[in-house]
Amino acid sequence: MQFPRNSQFSFRHYLSVMHLIRTKLHRPRVLEDIVCRGRLHTLMDRGLETTLTLVSAPAGYGKSVLVSHWADSVVDPVAWISLDESDSDLTQFLDYLAAAVDEALPGACPALKDLAGAGHLPPIEHLAGRLINDLDGLDRRLVLCLDDFHRIPPTSTVHELLSLLLEHPPRQLHLVLIGRRDPPLPIWMLRAASMVNEVRMQDLRFLEEEVAELLTKTTSTAVDAEVIRQLHDEVEGWAAGLRLAFLAMRRTQDTERLLTQLRGGIQQAQDYLLHEVLSQQPVQSRQCLLRASIFRRFCPALIKAVCAPELPAEASTGGGETVGSLPGSELFTIGLDAHGEWFRFHQLFQQLLRAELVATSTQGEIADLHRACQRLARRPESRFRVHRARARGKR
Structure with missing residues (x-):
């Protein structure tokens, strides 16, 4: 199916009949009690001068929340896809990619829309070439965020497509990959060319002063500096662990007992780790x-x-x-x-x-x-x- 250029109605009608889940194109909601972590926003801003930002850390370290909050301050249009295993199918991935780009820049990338509407995809090299040229033709920079990228299995041709894209990166594209592990992409090549920005677990870990600010915003419990220091040391800056600890603190006035429990792994943290990991x-x-x-x-x-x-x-x-x-x-x-x-x-x-x-x-x-x-x-x-x-x- 070929879409006339600048035909928004035709493409949006196609997306509606394809039954794409439009909420996958929305960034995660940022809670009111979020701690604005300026040092990480600065790190993310620095990445805009590179081809790729890789945000990689285990479950519960606040990867998606960080990128979503940072995106609120970015002047460039931001396209977002929350991926799942079904998006390992290249045709479906292209459908969501076309929808995300159209959401951020209506009317942009006509060739991508044609590819999304095609009944049969060309060879991967030709497909990548058309996608690269289309994105390179944008009149302004686009930030494309692919969340939960670890859910795309290593055998998926999506990795091959993105590898080709990163080998010949469009000037107007900045790609942000968010996941629990490093993807099977030529990141080493980008490192050698200083074209990748990396945000890792050690960056995402909450500093002691950030723990104090988060505690102030999430609980009315008065906690002294020594308790905050112990919380920081025991949880090691793990965002999910901190929120679980604060939740437990709301239910008890005995913070010393809570810290003792924390050393043995509070039940909420154990349940989270058991389920998520x-x-x-x-x-x-x-x-x-x-x-x-x-x-x-x-x-x-x-x-x-x-x-x-x-x-x-x-x-x-x-x-x-x-x-x-x-x-x-x-x-x-x-x-x-x-x-x-x-x-x-x-x-x-x-x-x-x-x-x-x-x-x-x-x-x-x-x-x-x-x-x-x-x-x-x-x-x-x-x-x-x-x-x-x-x-x-x-x-």
């Missing part, structure tokens, strides 16, 4: 995460030593890629060095993992894990000490 992992990944929880810090060799039976073949080849290749490894892990060799788990996530390990393992199984670590530490070629925490299993 652990329960969604494949069985092998879950078992490997549980085993790795005995370490205070870990590296590829340690992961391989305790998880080799659970690792997929491509992730158990050794080397620095092991931790990164481990399914679920991007979940609440914190890098400890500039070389990407040593990591540790977020405290609350590690507490949950250890509790699950104890609940689902015998004392003998846990003892076997510790013995494996001891054998690794005694090897002549071992260049590091094994730091682990004791856990007791069920009898």
Whole structure:
């Protein structure tokens, strides 16, 4: 189906009969009690001079809220798509892309509209070329935000399309990808050319003064500076964890008891982590995460030593890629060095993992894990000490 140029009625009628969910084109609502985090807005603004901004962090770190709030201050038009697994189909992805661009810049990108209405798509190289030329022809910059990008599986041709787009980026496009893990795109190439802006978990973690401001806005409870410091240290700046802690504070006057509970993982945080993180992992990944929880810090060799039976073949080849290749490894892990060799788990996530390990393992199984670590530490070629925490299993 070909749409006449500047024919808004024809294209919008097409979108309506395609039964696209228009709410997927709306940015997440920003709550009144949001903390305006100027340092992150400055970081996002800096990215406008690059091709891509990658906002990548585990669940609950406020990625979508940050980008949505920042978008309110951007003078350029912003197109938004909240993705789900069904958008891995290239035809559907193009339908939503055309709708999002039309929402931000009515009448723009006629070739994209033609592609969205086509019954049969051309080869991916031709498709990418037409899309690139169409976006490059815009008379002003467009910010395109793709939220929940981790929900597009690695095998989807959407990644191939965006890879070609990033290899030959339109001058008038700034792409923002928001997700829980890095996408399979040529980000290394953009890094080498200083054309990617990255917002990571360490950036999104709330600073102590931001914790204080958020607490003031979300609860009327009077809390002294020492409690705020302890909250910051225990939750480690995790936005969802802070809100859960504040919710618990509304229900109790005993903040000291709450902080004690927090060290053991408050129930709301445990429920969130169980649902959003652990329960969604494949069985092998879950078992490997549980085993790795005995370490205070870990590296590829340690992961391989305790998880080799659970690792997929491509992730158990050794080397620095092991931790990164481990399914679920991007979940609440914190890098400890500039070389990407040593990591540790977020405290609350590690507490949950250890509790699950104890609940689902015998004392003998846990003892076997510790013995494996001891054998690794005694090897002549071992260049590091094994730091682990004791856990007791069920009898």
